[in-house]
Amino acid sequence: MNKPLMYLGQGLAYAMFAAVLGYFSTSPKYTHLPADSALVKLSFTHAGQRKGACRERTDEEMAKLPTNMRIRKDCPRERSNVTVELEMDGKQLYHVVLPPTGLSKDGVASLYRRLPVPAGTHRFVARLKDKEGGDFDFVRDETVLLTAGRVMVIDFKADAPGAGGFMFRN
Amino acid sequence: MGKAHDLHHKMSNYLRKFWQRPENLFNAPFGQALNPWYHLGALTFFLFWVVLVSGVYLYIFYRTGVREAYQTVEDLTHEQWYAGGVMRSVHRYASDAIVLTMSLHMLRNFASGRFHSYRWFSWVTGVLLIWLVYASGINGYWLVWDRLSQFLAVATAEWFDWLPLFSQPLARNFLAPGDVSDRFIMLLSFAHITIPLVLLLFMWIHTKRMNHAETTPPLPLVVGTLLALLVLSLIKPAVSHEPADLTLAPNVLNLDWFYLALYPLLYASSPGAVWALVGGITLLLLAIPWVFKPRAAIPVAEVHLDNCNGCERCFRDCPYSAIVMQPRQDGRPYALQPVVDPNLCASCGICVGACPSSMPFRSSDFVSGMELPHQELAALRTETDRALAALQGDARVMVFGCDCAYDVRELKSEGVGALSFPCIGMLPPAFVDYALRDARADGVLVTGCREGDCQYRLGIRWTEQRIAREREPHLRKRVPLERIECCWAGAHDADLARSGLAALRARIKQMPRETIPQDGAQEDVPEPEDKKMGQSL
Ligand code: HEM
Ligand code: SF4
Ligand code: SF4
Numbered sequence: 040m041n042k043p044l045m046y047l048g049q050g051l052a053y054a055m056f057a058a059v060l061g062y063f064s065t066s067p068k069y070t071h072l073p074a075d076s077a078l079v080k081l082s083f084t085h086a087g088q089r090k091g092a093c094r095e096r097t098d099e100e101m102a103k104l105p106t107n108m109r110i111r112k113d114c115p116r117e118r119s120n121v122t123v124e125l126e127m128d129g130k131q132l133y134h135v136v137l138p139p140t141g142l143s144k145d146g147v148a149s150l151y152r153r154l155p156v157p158a159g160t161h162r163f164v165a166r167l168k169d170k171e172g173g174d175f176d177f178v179r180d181e182t183v184l185l186t187a188g189r190v191m192v193i194d195f196k197a198d199a200p201g202a203g204g205f206m207f208r209n
Numbered sequence: 210m211g212k213a214h215d216l217h218h219k220m221s222n223y224l225r226k227f228w229q230r231p232e233n234l235f236n237a238p239f240g241q242a243l244n245p246w247y248h249l250g251a252l253t254f255f256l257f258w259v260v261l262v263s264g265v266y267l268y269i270f271y272r273t274g275v276r277e278a279y280q281t282v283e284d285l286t287h288e289q290w291y292a293g294g295v296m297r298s299v300h301r302y303a304s305d306a307i308v309l310t311m312s313l314h315m316l317r318n319f320a321s322g323r324f325h326s327y328r329w330f331s332w333v334t335g336v337l338l339i340w341l342v343y344a345s346g347i348n349g350y351w352l353v354w355d356r357l358s359q360f361l362a363v364a365t366a367e368w369f370d371w372l373p374l375f376s377q378p379l380a381r382n383f384l385a386p387g388d389v390s391d392r393f394i395m396l397l398s399f400a401h402i403t404i405p406l407v408l409l410l411f412m413w414i415h416t417k418r419m420n421h422a423e424t425t426p427p428l429p430l431v432v433g434t435l436l437a438l439l440v441l442s443l444i445k446p447a448v449s450h451e452p453a454d455l456t457l458a459p460n461v462l463n464l465d466w467f468y469l470a471l472y473p474l475l476y477a478s479s480p481g482a483v484w485a486l487v488g489g490i491t492l493l494l495l496a497i498p499w500v501f502k503p504r505a506a507i508p509v510a511e512v513h514l515d516n517c518n519g520c521e522r523c524f525r526d527c528p529y530s531a532i533v534m535q536p537r538q539d540g541r542p543y544a545l546q547p548v549v550d551p552n553l554c555a556s557c558g559i560c561v562g563a564c565p566s567s568m569p570f571r572s573s574d575f576v577s578g579m580e581l582p583h584q585e586l587a588a589l590r591t592e593t594d595r596a597l598a599a600l601q602g603d604a605r606v607m608v609f610g611c612d613c614a615y616d617v618r619e620l621k622s623e624g625v626g627a628l629s630f631p632c633i634g635m636l637p638p639a640f641v642d643y644a645l646r647d648a649r650a651d652g653v654l655v656t657g658c659r660e661g662d663c664q665y666r667l668g669i670r671w672t673e674q675r676i677a678r679e680r681e682p683h684l685r686k687r688v689p690l691e692r693i694e695c696c697w698a699g700a701h702d703a704d705l706a707r708s709g710l711a712a713l714r715a716r717i718k719q720m721p722r723e724t725i726p727q728d729g730a731q732e733d734v735p736e737p738e739d740k741k742m743g744q745s746l
Pocket of ligand 1: 249250251253254311314315318323324328331332333334335336338339342412415416419421422423424494664665666
């Protein structure tokens with residue numbers, strides 16, 4: 040091969056190299072969330088209530104304990120599951136039962152869940168229960184307008200302002 | 210040789226043939242010595258320096274703050290597009306190129322069977338490098354704190370949350386704008402210095418076991434690569450997405466597929482599936498050196514102290530640093546003796562070619578200081594004698610070849626004899642002299658793998674330098690270089706080898722036979738005794 044032809048070939052190889060870099064560094068485009076969708080993120084950490092009731096230790100029991108551990112109240116450590124539901128426009132969007140964390144099941148339960156939904160006005164009902172048996176302790180019912188691409192965070196704090204513990208951040 | 214061994218041999222042969230096809234295309238425009246496929250490891254090293262230098266420039270202007278980060282990168286891109294903008298683009302494209310050259314480097318080492326036995330260390334540290342390269346690159350994309358960074362932060366958190374490691378979901382750190390602090394951006398930028406430095410450390414470890422590791426590509430490739438990166442940076446400057454906004458979900462993203470290809474998979478499948486994929490690929494890669502290992506272990510190089518004067522040539526030439534020099538044990542008056550580490554030895558025989566005792570002119574029971582037990586030099590000399598005796602015609606050629614390259618036995622004919630070494634680097638220059646002495650052959654053809662593509666890395670380089678009398682042991686001065694042709698032809702390059710042979714034969718036909726020194730022209734033949742050898746060093 041003669042010199043000019045060799046340089047041409049090299050130029051071609053470098054052009055190919057640059058083209059591959061240039062193209063795949065931004066293309067093809069990736070559509071993470073369809074254009075007409077919004078995103079609901081249901082996320083919180085919350086400790087379920089203790090499974091059993093506390094009781095008082097008797098004097099005899101107290102005497103048996105080392106001095107530094109003589110506490111009158113004896114509480115079971117294990118916590119209840121936390122049950123959560125999210126309903127959108129009358130249909131269940133998500134339902135989960137969260138066990139407490141930790142080896143002795145006394146830790147907080149936590150949740151993070153992304154739920155893509157169509158953009159538009161929706162009525163959401165969020166419910167949470169943090170004890171054994173019975174009905175949902177916390178319920179929040181809210182109608183919101185979710186524009187396309189919007190993220191709505193639904194957080195939960197038992198002592199949140201207003202009723203229902205849930206907070207809709209849109 | 211068992212069936213399993215045959216199968217392994219066949220498979221690796223096919224693989225190599227398949228891989229060499231696209232590679233050979235580049236030999237015409239670049240020439241063998243500059244074929245970029247033969248310098249992928251060195252190119253990756255070079256690209257790392259490019260990324261480092263451009264990164265330092267960007268760092269000077271970068272401010273760590275949720276808003277400042279984005280703004281300073283915007284200013285670099287637009288206010289000083291001619292400097293900061295170009296640097297940013299070069300930084301990005303060189304990082305992308307690292308993924309490209311590293312992947313090809315890995316595939317190429319796999320396809321050419323360079324990963325098992327003593328090479329396991331390079332392979333396994335290489336797998337670690339993949340992780341570090343990806344960690345560095347993905348981390349870099351967070352620093353801009355644009356919509357893509359936001360997507361990566363959230364997606365990475367969601368991905369890691371699948372692991373049962375954290376008491377609270379990491380993704381909760383990216384729920385609302387207030388969740389991300391200036392300190393977080395500072396942490397990211399700190400990581401973007403630390404991780405690449407760890408990468409550099411492991412790049413050093415990766416090449417540590419190799420003698421003369423090629424960590425700088427040839428200058429023309431350096432220039433070409435830099436130019437390509439610069440031109441690309443001017444044609445298509447790297448730009449940011451919109452600034453990050455955690456109240457909005459990123460929808461359409463210009464993804465860098467070199468680094469981020471797995472992210473869409475998180476949502477098309479699940480974080481667990483991506484962990485399985487990534488973990489599976491990593492484990493598979495780590496297992497390769499042991500899964501695809503040839504059954505039969507090759508005997509390693511052996512030292513024969515009786516014929517060793519401790520000259521260190523074998524130590525200097527070994528491509529895998531498998532030889533160490535230790536204090537002499539046998540009472541002879543030399544300071545050092547070589548010791549071969551069987552775990553590192555590739556059985557290439559390059560050390561045999563380096564040893565001054567590899568001297569076929571010596572008496573009948575000839576043993577060198579270094580020998581491959583399954584390819585002893587005395588036996589190879591007998592074969593050479595037999596081949597030389599059978600040569601006929603007026604352009605008689607002795608071919609010395611290499612088991613890894615073109616099979617020189619296919620060149621045999623009435624006027625052509627052939628002998629193959631495990632690596633052409635095992636050929637002692639004295640064997641060339643030996644073949645031409647007494648006019649037993651009119652020319653010598655030396656072949657081996659493609660230039661720059663030696664299976665044992667340094668065999669070709671040392672052979673060329675020994676023949677050119679630039680590296681010990683020198684080819685004796687009395688040997689006329691016109692009677693020697695070096696032709697580097699890979700396993701499937703029959704045409705190259707044949708044309709090399711034809712060129713040599715045409716040339717020697719023009720030369721009168723008497724120019725070859727006759728027996729007795731021994732002016733510079735050394736005595737085989739140790740004393741003489743010691744002096745000549
Ligand atoms: C940042 C990434 C990497 C860099 C900078 C790099 C660089 C290098 C360099 C400079 C060499 C020496 C070449 C020579 O002188 O012959 C080498 C050899 C090698 N590399 Fe890499 N490498 C990288 C990644 C990898 C990966 C991902 C693998 C495979 C998993 C790998 C496997 C090997 C092997 C097996 C060798 C030995 C080749 C031989 O013995 O002939 N490397 N690398
Ligand atoms: S045979 Fe090759 S790898 Fe082994 S000691 Fe000799 S030069 Fe080194
Ligand atoms: S090259 Fe030969 S003589 Fe020199 S140290 Fe090695 S074995 Fe000994």
